[in-house]
Amino acid sequence: MRVYISADIEGIGCVVRSEHSSPGGREYERARRFMTAEVNAAALGAFAAGAVDVVVADSHNVGLNLIPEELDERIRLIMGSPRPLAMMDGIDLGFDAALFIGYHGRAGTADAVIAHTFTGRIAEVRMNDLVIGEIGLSALLAGHYNIPVVFMAGDDAGCREAEALLPGLATVSVKQGIGAYAAICPHPTVCREKIRTAAEQTLLRCRREGFPQPLTMAGPVTLQMRFTTASSVDRVLRMPRVQRVSGTIIQYQAADLPEAFAAFNTMADLIELTPFI
Ligand SMILES: [Zn+2]
Known part of the structure; x- marks a missing residue:
């Protein structure tokens, strides 16, 4: 094992x-x-x-x-x-x-x-309607x-x-x-x-x-992130295919879970790059 x-x-x-x-x-x-x-x-x-x-x-x-x-x-x-x-x-x-x-x-x-x-600047993360941390x-x-x-x-x-x-x-x-x-x-x-x-x-x-069933999310993943400030959205909008939904919310359509996570991880890093909010 x-x-x-x-x-x-x-x-x-x-x-x-x-x-x-x-x-x-x-x-x-x-x-x-x-x-x-x-x-x-x-x-x-x-x-x-x-x-x-x-x-x-x-x-x-x-x-x-x-x-x-x-x-x-x-x-x-x-x-x-x-x-x-x-x-x-x-x-x-x-x-x-x-x-x-x-x-x-x-x-x-x-x-x-x-x-x-991940960071204090992320208020909520959704993947296909599942709210997750x-x-x-x-x-x-x-x-x-x-x-x-x-x-x-x-x-x-x-x-x-x-x-x-x-x-x-x-x-x-x-x-x-x-x-x-x-x-x-x-x-x-x-x-x-x-x-x-x-x-x-x-x-x-x-x-x-027997081991329990793993948690899986097959197929395309719609990633939604709500940030604590509108300026975080301004920053992540420079990433291709990121769409603004509202002042503090973005959406990213990913082909699968690894892509959704890579987009999430990149945006989590990106918004931490500046000392101001
Ligand atoms: Zn932690």
Whole structure:
């Protein structure tokens, strides 16, 4: 069994504000140790369930958060950026299952800790009428390569979002949001133990009873993005085939999911290029 883990930082236990998630922030060094420990916990569970290969994608910011020498020695780490598939780069190498660690709710979700979708300048993302955030985008990319997401650890709201989107998914909530930048947090050791146990039991169950169906979106994809400002639309309109729907909304007609994601990923980068809004 080969297992892929995509790891973000905003959905890690005891991470609640930008002081944790921004490199250089007062609490960032602690947050990345917590992130490394939760990834290790998931990987230990996967190895205990019979995984022979665990690949981890460091998927926050520029991909330099996990502390390599503190990871389990059996893990292969995907780090750095830019990467064509962003948070899911390497998923095309062939895996039996994907796990999400440190994932979080999409932009605009109530009581979701540090909820956002790639950047604070994106208010909503739709693909063929499905409103999605990072959970949905990553699950669709995995699904394109026929790989199911079987487990996620993150905040309460993120877990609910993932469960609604992905039938058969197991989750571990590592904190309960009480607003966008505050949460009730169990002790980090408690979260890690829950993640290790749940990852192992979930993968053992999948091996015994079969893996769930991947989330897929076949055929053409209509991508709609709503930005927080009209100037973001002004900027992305320089991309071929981007159409303005309203002051803050664009539409892009893609032939398939990879093209829709590439367009999304390019626009997410493009609007971050300028310091003004
Ligand atoms: Zn994120």
